[in-house]
Amino acid sequence: MAAQFRDQDQLLSKMATGNGHGEDSPYFDGWKAYDKDPYHPTKRPNGVIQMGLAENQLCFDLIQEWLMKNPEASICTPDGVENFNGRALFQDYHGLPEFREAIAKFMGKVRGGRVKFNPDRIVMSGGATGASETMAFCLAEPGDAFLVPTPYYAGYDRDLRWRTGVQLVHVVCESCNNFKITKSALEAAYENAKEDNIRVKGLLITNPSNPLGNILDRETLKGIVSFINEKNIHLVCDEIYAATVSTNQPNFISVSEVIEEDIECNRDLIHIIYSLSKDMGFPGFRVGIVYSYNDAVVNCARKMSSFGLVSTQTQHLIASMLSDDEFVDRFLAKSKERIETRRKVFIQGLARAGISCLDGNAGLFVWMDLRILLKDRSFEAEMELWKVIINEVKLNVSPGSSFHCLEPGWFRVCFANMDHNTMEVALSRIKTFMHQIKDQNREVKELAKKTCRQNSLKLSLSRRRVDDFLMSQISMSPHSPIPQSPLVPART
Amino acid sequence: MAAQFRDQDQLLSKMATGNGHGEDSPYFDGWKAYDKDPYHPTKRPNGVIQMGLAENQLCFDLIQEWLMKNPEASICTPDGVENFNGRALFQDYHGLPEFREAIAKFMGKVRGGRVKFNPDRIVMSGGATGASETMAFCLAEPGDAFLVPTPYYAGYDRDLRWRTGVQLVHVVCESCNNFKITKSALEAAYENAKEDNIRVKGLLITNPSNPLGNILDRETLKGIVSFINEKNIHLVCDEIYAATVSTNQPNFISVSEVIEEDIECNRDLIHIIYSLSKDMGFPGFRVGIVYSYNDAVVNCARKMSSFGLVSTQTQHLIASMLSDDEFVDRFLAKSKERIETRRKVFIQGLARAGISCLDGNAGLFVWMDLRILLKDRSFEAEMELWKVIINEVKLNVSPGSSFHCLEPGWFRVCFANMDHNTMEVALSRIKTFMHQIKDQNREVKELAKKTCRQNSLKLSLSRRRVDDFLMSQISMSPHSPIPQSPLVPART
Numbered sequence: 001m002a003a004q005f006r007d008q009d010q011l012l013s014k015m016a017t018g019n020g021h022g023e024d025s026p027y028f029d030g031w032k033a034y035d036k037d038p039y040h041p042t043k044r045p046n047g048v049i050q051m052g053l054a055e056n057q058l059c060f061d062l063i064q065e066w067l068m069k070n071p072e073a074s075i076c077t078p079d080g081v082e083n084f085n086g087r088a089l090f091q092d093y094h095g096l097p098e099f100r101e102a103i104a105k106f107m108g109k110v111r112g113g114r115v116k117f118n119p120d121r122i123v124m125s126g127g128a129t130g131a132s133e134t135m136a137f138c139l140a141e142p143g144d145a146f147l148v149p150t151p152y153y154a155g156y157d158r159d160l161r162w163r164t165g166v167q168l169v170h171v172v173c174e175s176c177n178n179f180k181i182t183k184s185a186l187e188a189a190y191e192n193a194k195e196d197n198i199r200v201k202g203l204l205i206t207n208p209s210n211p212l213g214n215i216l217d218r219e220t221l222k223g224i225v226s227f228i229n230e231k232n233i234h235l236v237c238d239e240i241y242a243a244t245v246s247t248n249q250p251n252f253i254s255v256s257e258v259i260e261e262d263i264e265c266n267r268d269l270i271h272i273i274y275s276l277s278k279d280m281g282f283p284g285f286r287v288g289i290v291y292s293y294n295d296a297v298v299n300c301a302r303k304m305s306s307f308g309l310v311s312t313q314t315q316h317l318i319a320s321m322l323s324d325d326e327f328v329d330r331f332l333a334k335s336k337e338r339i340e341t342r343r344k345v346f347i348q349g350l351a352r353a354g355i356s357c358l359d360g361n362a363g364l365f366v367w368m369d370l371r372i373l374l375k376d377r378s379f380e381a382e383m384e385l386w387k388v389i390i391n392e393v394k395l396n397v398s399p400g401s402s403f404h405c406l407e408p409g410w411f412r413v414c415f416a417n418m419d420h421n422t423m424e425v426a427l428s429r430i431k432t433f434m435h436q437i438k439d440q441n442r443e444v445k446e447l448a449k450k451t452c453r454q455n456s457l458k459l460s461l462s463r464r465r466v467d468d469f470l471m472s473q474i475s476m477s478p479h480s481p482i483p484q485s486p487l488v489p490a491r492t
Numbered sequence: 493m494a495a496q497f498r499d500q501d502q503l504l505s506k507m508a509t510g511n512g513h514g515e516d517s518p519y520f521d522g523w524k525a526y527d528k529d530p531y532h533p534t535k536r537p538n539g540v541i542q543m544g545l546a547e548n549q550l551c552f553d554l555i556q557e558w559l560m561k562n563p564e565a566s567i568c569t570p571d572g573v574e575n576f577n578g579r580a581l582f583q584d585y586h587g588l589p590e591f592r593e594a595i596a597k598f599m600g601k602v603r604g605g606r607v608k609f610n611p612d613r614i615v616m617s618g619g620a621t622g623a624s625e626t627m628a629f630c631l632a633e634p635g636d637a638f639l640v641p642t643p644y645y646a647g648y649d650r651d652l653r654w655r656t657g658v659q660l661v662h663v664v665c666e667s668c669n670n671f672k673i674t675k676s677a678l679e680a681a682y683e684n685a686k687e688d689n690i691r692v693k694g695l696l697i698t699n700p701s702n703p704l705g706n707i708l709d710r711e712t713l714k715g716i717v718s719f720i721n722e723k724n725i726h727l728v729c730d731e732i733y734a735a736t737v738s739t740n741q742p743n744f745i746s747v748s749e750v751i752e753e754d755i756e757c758n759r760d761l762i763h764i765i766y767s768l769s770k771d772m773g774f775p776g777f778r779v780g781i782v783y784s785y786n787d788a789v790v791n792c793a794r795k796m797s798s799f800g801l802v803s804t805q806t807q808h809l810i811a812s813m814l815s816d817d818e819f820v821d822r823f824l825a826k827s828k829e830r831i832e833t834r835r836k837v838f839i840q841g842l843a844r845a846g847i848s849c850l851d852g853n854a855g856l857f858v859w860m861d862l863r864i865l866l867k868d869r870s871f872e873a874e875m876e877l878w879k880v881i882i883n884e885v886k887l888n889v890s891p892g893s894s895f896h897c898l899e900p901g902w903f904r905v906c907f908a909n910m911d912h913n914t915m916e917v918a919l920s921r922i923k924t925f926m927h928q929i930k931d932q933n934r935e936v937k938e939l940a941k942k943t944c945r946q947n948s949l950k951l952s953l954s955r956r957r958v959d960d961f962l963m964s965q966i967s968m969s970p971h972s973p974i975p976q977s978p979l980v981p982a983r984t
Binding site for chain 1: 555577580
């Protein structure tokens with residue numbers, strides 16, 4: 001059997017037999033747990049609620065309304081069918097001109113109309129997934145590295161590394177300053193790579209941040225642009241959550257705005273990744289965009305788009321939809337409003353349950369602080385807690401470790417991929433869970449009083465795993481025998 | 493300036509600055525010539541006719557008719573819009589179950605219902621382009637090689653080599669036996685690679701062949717399957733033209749049929765590339781398929797499909813369309829019939845002009861034999877003739893050298909990407925061109941008689957380049973001062 005496996009290993013590539021795709025991660029394991037027992041309000045009310053998926057399901061009514069008013073946008077309606085032949089046949093990797101124009105205009109609108117994008121720099125790719133890989137292929141050799149601030153999107157390990165052989169070098173960001181990307185952290189990562197004889201070819205940032213759900217301020221962005229210019233390395237900005245930023249808090253600032261102001265910046269180093277998966281809620285349509293200020297990169301990425309072109313059926317629909325100014329303006333305003341409302345309600349619900357989150361006004365998720373519930377400050381403890389949440393509380397949230405967060409106890413929780421009622425069920429489960437812990441804490445305190453000098457405690461809570469977990473926390477933390485109260489006020 | 497270029501070279505990857513994408517080829521240059529001056533019956537009647545594009549435009553009326561009868565197949569119609577949300581959000585790389593089922597059934601029908609395909613082995617990719625690259629990534633390391641019989645599809649140099657670092661080793665096929673893939677040619681290529689210390693990981697064949705327009709007979713296929721089993725290397729069969737084979741000549745035999753009969757075959761070595769770009773005429777929809785009999789390859793290729801998923805809008809449409817048995821049966825019958833009719837008319841037209849083609853009953857093109865028109869048996873002469881055809885005759889055909897044909901003088905000419913009238917215009921241009929050559933030959937003969945012992949001939953034909961070309965042919969071929977008559981009967 002082992003020999004057979006060895007044969008198979010030789011028969012296929014290392015890529016096919018290895019696990020460089022990065023799917024052996026709790027991020028994806030959680031999805032599998034959800035797939036096995038998905039929540040349904042009537043059919044499976046005790047099923048797992050999917051909070052690991054950063055989907056935007058809040059505005060489909062607006063889309064459907066538009067579709068019914070614009071039958072010519074589909075090549076499969078009597079009004080649009082005469083376009084079928086032309087569209088079905090079109091396979092130029094430049095894309096339909098009207099598609100590129102509509103995307104460029106949309107990208108400008110999403111950034112508040114403060115910058116313009118050139119349709120000739122719009123390059124298609126198979127989702128942001130394909131866009132990330134294209135960037136790595138264009139900018140680096142196998143073995144070269146990109147710096148990436150932690151925590152970062154779990155999929156990057158697949159998208160940027162797997163088939164390109166490129167490495168990711170972590171820029172350590174910490175909770176003490178709200179995971180800010182500091183100059184010193186950037187310098188340290190760069191120097192570490194240099195010491196390891198790794199050539200750094202770029203810095204990859206997500207702004208708005210996934211998983212943090214916040215945005216970079218202008219000063220930080222300026223510092224980043226100056227850092228990459230100083231080192232003569234590329235800056236790849238993943239801005240796929242640009243339209244999810246709340247209106248009534250600090251505005252989203254795109255790198256495209258910063259370089260407009262910074263005449264010193266070498267624009268050949270600046271590249272943006274975009275997509276319609278989050279801002280429009282169309283991940284199934286696979287509309288990924290590379291927008292580069294470097295002509296050679298535009299040229300090469302466009303050739304690469306042969307491997308991940310957007311279906312012309314979809315290009316046609318998107319071109320029609322996004323060139324309708326009135327619709328786009330209304331959609332963007334409504335979408336921001338609805339995401340913001342959902343975010344507020346969700347964060348307030350968590351706060352009532354005694355859970356705080358990182359300050360943020362962007363993304364389709366919050367970065368939830370459960371450090372207080374860990375039996376110790378280890379990733380084993382984080383995984384233990386995560387297993388309780390997924391198996392007992394029945395919520396698929398994503399542990400910080402799957403985003404390479406260097407500090408255990410943080411979890412990304414998505415809130416826009418469900419209806420209001422499902423979110424309420426999720427919040428009520430969280431509340432119950434936290435109350436149980438609170439009760440347990442009280443019980444532990446009382447027991448501790450009673451058996452002050454005894455070492456063995458016996459508890460009889462219903463949830464065995466929570467029990468075990470907390471018991472072990474008590475017995476294994478000599479300096480803090482009683483867990484801290486999780487009732488920390490939330491920052492809302 | 494040079495220093496600046498060097499900087500840019502270092503700044504980007506070798507992939508971005510090199511020309512490994514293979515687009516610096518007359519195959520693509522011809523497209524550019526067409527783009528500059530495309531033929532239009534009234535607006536640009538002297539423009540270039542595109543005969544370099546293997547498109548299937550013969551059955552769109554059937555598709556449109558079906559679309560009008562099935563409004564629920566679109567998620568943008570009142571009948572289908574309730575599916576919009578679910579489809580727009582769906583991004584599982586397994587694909588919609590109904591899509592995979594419909595594709596598997598369609599693949600079976602295209603192969604005459606003689607074999608069944610398992611929907612669980614259907615893996616999506618960004619067109620056949622993406623499918624080819626996926627195969628290379630799954631099966632080989634950078635530096636490893638695939639054997640490929642010549643002539644082969646020009647795009648393989650990009651699809652299989654560019655981003656994977658895999659090499660293609662030529663298996664030399666020759667016109668003397670109708671470009672048959674012989675055991676000895678396979679062995680020779682394999683041994684050559686071995687001598688050069690290149691590890692051969694597989695053999696890639698296209699069946700039906702692009703550019704030859706013919707199919708492999710059962711014996712050849714069996715020989716190929718036995719060869720790859722003997723060497724323990726993979727067999728990748730590109731069968732994207734499967735439904736273009738004529739009904740009233742030898743049937744298309746898929747590798748899937750051959751391995752059903754060959755119980756000795758190690759199925760882990762067998763993989764099929766498929767697509768709807770040719771058989772349905774939908775290149776814009778980017779429906780590429782990897783069908784592998786190897787579980788590990790299915791598994792890995794599926795993970796890779798993240799980089800080139802088919803838009804769910806398109807998956808939904810295709811699932812509806814291809815699960816309609818009545819429609820599919822009618823479409824396949826009609827499509828074969830129309831392609832066959834077009835092929836016959838075109839080949840007869842060429843024959844009347846004095847041009848023969850390789851025997852074949854498949855594909856959307858013919859492999860045209862113009863060896864007789866070359867001034868010598870060199871690729872320079874082929875390019876010279878090609879330039880005359882594109883610039884003077886105003887037809888974009890593709891020279892054999894762009895398919896790595898090792899024998900100069902062959903050209904691939906596509907016939908299904910235009911209406912009947914355009915094809916007639918193309919044929920009439922070819923006839924005029926051949927008549928001019930014939931007249932010229934006669935004139936040359938008469939002149940030769942008159943000035944039998946003189947070495948300087950002066951001709952005054954209108955087409956200077958044809959003139960120069962033929963003049964040089966005469967003066968440079970001492971053994972054959974008078975070119976052979978091009979009036980060779982065509983094999984139809």
